[in-house]
Amino acid sequence: MVWESINAKSTILVLENPSAFTVTRNVLKKLKSSPYGIVAYGAGKAFEQSIRQLLNIGRPITQIDYVGDLDPPGVAIPCAASVEGVRVGLPVVQPARGFHQAMLEAAKRLKAPNGFPYPKAEAKPTNDELVAWLPEEVREAVIAMFKAKRRIPEEILAKDELLEIWKDEL
Numbered sequence: 001m002v003w004e005s006i007n008a009k010s011t012i013l014v015l016e017n018p019s020a021f022t023v024t025r026n027v028l029k030k031l032k033s034s035p036y037g038i039v040a041y042g043a044g045k046a047f048e049q050s051i052r053q054l055l056n057i058g059r060p061i062t063q064i065d066y067v068g069d070l071d072p073p074g075v076a077i078p079c080a081a082s083v084e085g086v087r088v089g090l091p092v093v094q095p096a097r098g099f100h101q102a103m104l105e106a107a108k109r110l111k112a113p114n115g116f117p118y119p120k121a122e123a124k125p126t127n128d129e130l131v132a133w134l135p136e137e138v139r140e141a142v143i144a145m146f147k148a149k150r151r152i153p154e155e156i157l158a159k160d161e162l163l164e165i166w167k168d169e170l
Helices: 018-030 044-056 072-087 099-109 128-132 136-147 159-165
Strands: 002-005 011-015 038-041 063-067 093-095
Touching: 002 018, 011 018, 018 038, 018 159, 044 063, 044 072, 063 072, 072 093, 072 128, 099 136, 099 159, 128 136
Parallel strands: 011 038, 011 063, 063 093
Antiparallel strands: 002 038
């Protein structure tokens, strides 16, 4: 796991992919008051095991927020990581506030209101437990997107979308 300190807060934001981590880190560093003390790159599925490394960063962690691709694997990762994290004494992994709604809105602006084609999608029905991890306000749209074998990559969130999420922190 790669991580960088933003301030002394005990909150951490973990991103699934490296480019989203880089953009998010750069935006967080420019905020007057970042809501996160640490930003991390979870390395996709590796986060399920590397979450344990948060115990070694030299400060307590009171909140772990996560954002990844809006596709079944991208939602399964934080669910599995949360189980492992709680097992070793870390807080439950939560969806990062505002991110998933911003991803859906960005897809609409790009003329993909139902997400983008996802050729790797499996024909099995959407796991309700998986979608239940997401914020309630996005669940219906995400279920429809998964059933249509579509997805939204987290990289859809650029600097402007992140600044909108954190406009109160500017």
